[in-house]
Amino acid sequence: MRLQRQAFEVFADYHQFYLWDRGMTQEAPEEYTDEDVRRRIKTGPHVVVIQPERDMTVAVEVEIHDAEPACDLDAWDHVAEASLHLRTGRLQVHECTGGPVAEFAIEPGWYRVRSHHGGFDTIEEAGTDGDDHYLAVLWPAPADDVRILKQWDPGSPS
Structure with missing residues (x-):
């Protein structure tokens, strides 16, 4: 059952935004491999980095569930999962070069984060406009x- 949901816009500078435990970290990983970029998700202590396709303002929703929800892979271009330890139970959504855009109070502990990426076929060639x-x-x-449930291939149609 879904317990909480928020929708907002995030400035995804450097193609990233963060989910982290507010009380445990204010720093994201800085070293990236080609595999990290391909996966579009990266973890660090008490942080998950989600990597949008555009480094512009993008639409983001965050949902907290009490158990693993169903996932319709056909509805998304890319889907990846990672684990996040929320020791204090204060989940914060944070822009890369900005500040926090949302905060959730949840039970402390380990969580699975499933990152869904969609609308890649709406992104114009220059990469500045789109409805991703x-x-x-x-x-x-x-x-x-980290696990990839559906890998987006930029060479094939979405």
Whole structure:
């Protein structure tokens, strides 16, 4: 069951925004591999970095669930999962070069973050305009490795 939901816009400078434990970190990973970029998700201590396609203002929704929700892979261009430890239970959504855009009070513990990326076919060639959108869904779950459920291939249609 969905417990909380917020929708907002995020300035995804440097193609990233963060989900982190407000009380544990204010720093995101700085070292990226080609694999991190391909996955469009990266983890660090108490932080998950979500990497949008455009480095512009993008639409983002965050949902908190009490258990793993269903996922319609056909509705999205790219879907990835990672784990996030929220020791203080204060989940904050943060812009890369800006400040926080949303905050959630949830039970402390480990969460799974499923990052959905959609609307890539609306992005114009210059990459500045488009209706790409992002959904981050969290639920309590033991720590696990990053996993790609659907890989976007920029060479094929969405």
